Amino acid sequence: MAAPRRPAEESVVGRIAVDIRHQSNLKLSKTEKKYLRKQNKARNTLLRHEGIEPVAHATQSLVIANGGLGNGVSRKQLLPVLQGCGSVDSLLMPPNKPYSFVTYATTEEARKAYAVLHGKEIVADLGQKIILYLNFVEKARWKALGPHGLPPGLLVVEEIISSEDERLLLESVNWAEDADNKNCQKSLKHRRVKHFGYEFHYENNNVDKDKPLPGGLPDICERILEKWLKEGYIKHKPDQLTVNQYEPGHGIPAHIDTHSAFEDEIVSLSLGSEIVMDFKHPDGVLVQVMLPRRSLLVMTGESRYLWTHGITPRKFDTVHASEHYRSGIITSDIGNLTLSKRGVRTSFTFRKVRRTPCNCNYSLVCDSQRKEKPPSFPESDKEASRLEQEYVHRVYEEIAGHFSSTRHTPWPCIVEFLKALPSGSVVADIGCGNGKYLGINKELYMIGCDRSENLVAICRERQFQAFVGDALAVPVRSGSCDACISIAVIHHLATAERRVAAIQELVRLLRPGGTALIYVWAMEQEYNNQKSKYLRGNRISRGAQEELTSATSAEGLLVEQMRGEACQDSASSVPSVNHVQEGGISSELPIHTNRTSFQSQDVLVPWHLKRNTGKDKASVSFGSTEPQNPGPICHRYYHVFCGGELEAACQTLGNVSILKSYYDQGNWCVILQKS
Ligand SMILES: O=C(O)CCC(=O)C(=O)O
Ligand SMILES: [Fe+2]
Ligand SMILES: [Zn+2]
Structure with missing residues (x-):
């Protein structure tokens, strides 16, 4: 080298x-x-x-x-x-x-x-x-993300109730668990809740509209809601109430209240203590809003349908230092911010159960307007790109936190490759995920590149050098790397041409003589009469499986490479799409059943999303999500490689030679060298 x-x-x-x-x-x-x-x-x-x-x-x-x-x-x-x-x-x-x-x-x-x-x-x-x-x-300056007003449709009404009513409302909630639990009291990970009128189910983020709870809303609410109606703060009378109680350090994950569950106009009364609520637009704009004690937050229109709202679990909030700023945005007036210790906050969130499908203008995030059409095998480059966008990029963005939490252990053969590189080598990890290889060999200059902003953010939090980029167009100068790795990336490209182009792009980054290590998932999960760990996981009980996947022995390490899939048992919950239809072969992509042999090279592999594992974007989840409940199932597109296919793809490039090719626990792997 x-x-x-x-x-x-x-x-x-x-x-x-x-x-x-x-x-x-x-x-x-x-x-x-x-x-x-x-x-x-x-x-x-x-x-x-x-x-x-x-x-x-x-x-x-x-x-x-x-x-x-x-x-x-x-x-x-x-x-x-x-x-x-x-x-x-x-x-x-x-x-x-x-x-x-x-x-x-x-x-x-x-x-x-x-x-x-x-x-x-x-x-x-x-x-x-x-x-x-x-x-x-040179100069003390700080560029705020730009001036932001409150999200459209959002309002904070200060001092909406008296201290006396605040006391009465707080007293109306009996947290000492009642025997029949008629208000469905629950202790969630970061707060406790009680429901009135209808129970809100965190499993599916919806209410059972035919099953009102006995007792309705607490009596004291009647007078207060009437007053708000009369004064015009609300337009319709709510029939559902969720009481959340947050100790300092508690919070609620960012979410949009399910469109199909509740009407427009959701109001939340803050009692006991102030708190800062985070509102996030899908484009990433964050607006932090102070909700003073005894204020009413009114969310309508865009702020209700499009923006997520959430409370970061922490013990202090950043607030304006001077008293006269009470409610509203925590602005970029950074000459005037300080910390405020949180107290116990109890919120009363009033909503009206929706009886007809939502027909809002935000169809992208509207569960009533979602069309779940299974994707087809791509016929063109454009279709392939769209498939990858929807069934690879978007999914990784959404599952980033959970995905990352399942990816700790480096695979031994990849570690060996990185450790063998001369000290000082410049190495690019294209599709670096959460950066688990970026710190393996401190003697290397490693940079990571990934399509997912959330995964790159995780790398950066870990103090790695990483940037967002596409494996087909890496923003790095040709010939600038001594080595590259591409681990579990190329199987996400949806045509043979795009897979070759991704290998070509790796080679472009290499200097002459530079080497690249490529791993892709194999169609053959049984090799030399041995089933891969991915398949073998099928035979062990769930408990044992969990244990096995977190093992740290060399064997355990190998298992971890498929750990995401290991925890993903879709058989019971996802109906297999029938590949063969009347009148011929369907072009619909089949949904793979985890822990089974592949029946097709182009498949959708289910991922059961567990929420609240860091960087997940909750905005696509259509509702409040709780970490302990099963989250939605996401599907990732894969093209699993047959034996010889990866080598053949590499050989279509003129300027490389294959130094080594091998099978490693359900993956086909090559090390190639640029000539
Ligand atoms: O505590 C709050 O004010 C908000 C609660 C909330 O967003 C919810 O329960 O959906
Ligand atoms: Fe909410
Ligand atoms: Zn909607």
């Missing part, structure tokens, strides 16, 4: 180190080295999140890594510490970020702050010890 290059970042890090050494004219002590390392890490975080590059010379402004609202440091705590070093012009604390920006009146004062506070330990609001790392910046 040719001498490996150094990525650009290495030289910048090197330069800063040199600058500092130059300034002090001293050899760095162990502690200084540690600070420098942390400082560089902080610098990278800042670059990644905000695109702001710290500078190596002193200025009036500093960025304070770890001194942010996002890691529990409040303005009240940080400001005096900073003022101890000089006159502070401004302290900008972006919401939920682990850093803040301070600007001093003079560069001299900023220099002093750097000398005193860099590496200094402070105790944050929760009592945890935090070490501050400082970097100079």
Whole structure:
């Protein structure tokens, strides 16, 4: 292999180190080295999140890594510490970020702050010890995501009820479990709930419209709802009430209340304590809304149908420091944010059960308007691309958190490949998923690329270098990699041409002499008279299966590669699409039954989504979802490879030779080299 290059970042890090050494004219002590390392890490975080590059010379402004609202440091705590070093012009604390920006009146004062506070330990609001790392910046600035108003159709009415009514309402809920549990009280993972009028079923995110609960809504609600109707805050009278109680640290996953279950107009009364609720548009825009105690949140139209709402489980919220901001958006006015300790909040969410299908204007997220037509085998490149979009990309985006939670253990042969590469090699992992191979060999410069934003976000949280990109058009210069890996990716492409194109794209990234390791799922799950672990999982009981899949022995490690599928037993819940229809062969893609032999090379493989495992997008789930309940079933498209097929695909490229091809626990694998 040719001498490996150094990525650009290495030289910048090197330069800063040199600058500092130059300034002090001293050899760095162990502690200084540690600070420098942390400082560089902080610098990278800042670059990644905000695109702001710290500078190596002193200025009036500093960025304070770890001194942010996002890691529990409040303005009240940080400001005096900073003022101890000089006159502070401004302290900008972006919401939920682990850093803040301070600007001093003079560069001299900023220099002093750097000398005193860099590496200094402070105790944050929760009592945890935090070490501050400082970097100079040209200017303290923070680019908010753009000015956002409240989501359309959303309203927060302050002081909608008196303290006396608040007390009466809270008293009307008896949390001491009643014997017959007529209000379906449940303790969920992050809150407890009670239902009135109709039970809300978290298993299917709907209500049983023919089974009203005895007793209806609590009596005290009658007078209050009448008043709201008269005053025009609500237009129709609700017949369903869900009472949620959140202790500090509790929350509710982001969700859209199922369209087919409830009418437009959902209102939620906040009692006992304020809280910040997150609203998210499918495009990713996040609006955080303060719901003061005794306020009413009214969600109608777009805010009810299209935006998700949720409460992040945490003990503190980021709020406006000054009293006169009470309700509404937590804006990007970051000169004025602080932390507020959460109290126990009880919400009364009133809804009206829907009797006819929803005909809203948001068909993309409307369960009443969803057409579940099984996809067909693609006849053109365009169809293939659409199939991949719907049955690969969208699915990975949705299952990212759960998927990632099933992918911990690297497969031994892949580890061996990575460990054997010369130190300093530049290696791209195309389709890197949650990044489980990115940290295997610390001597390599590894970059990850994945189509799923949520998976890339997980990689970044793990401090790996990863970016969003398509395996057919990787945004990396030709010939820039010493090696590439493509693990369980190419089988998601829906035509032979696209699979070859993906291999070609890997080869394009390689320098001459560079090598690529490719794994694809095999049609043959039985090889040399031995069933793969994927199949063998079928014969063991569920409990044993669970145990086996989490084993850490070499055998266990191999099992994990199919772990997603291992937990996915679809036989009972997904009807198999009949492949052969009257009048000929159907082009409909068959749904594979997990843990069985493949009957077709092009299949949909079910994934039983467990919610609340991190980065899942709940917006496509059409309703409140609870982690302990079975989530929806998603289907991923696969083309499973027959023996010889992967080699043949590689051989269609002129500029590669196959160094090795092998079968590894249900996968066909090749190592190829660019000539
Ligand atoms: O606690 C709240 O205000 C919201 C509850 C909610 O969204 C729900 O139960 O669907
Ligand atoms: Fe809700
Ligand atoms: Zn709808």
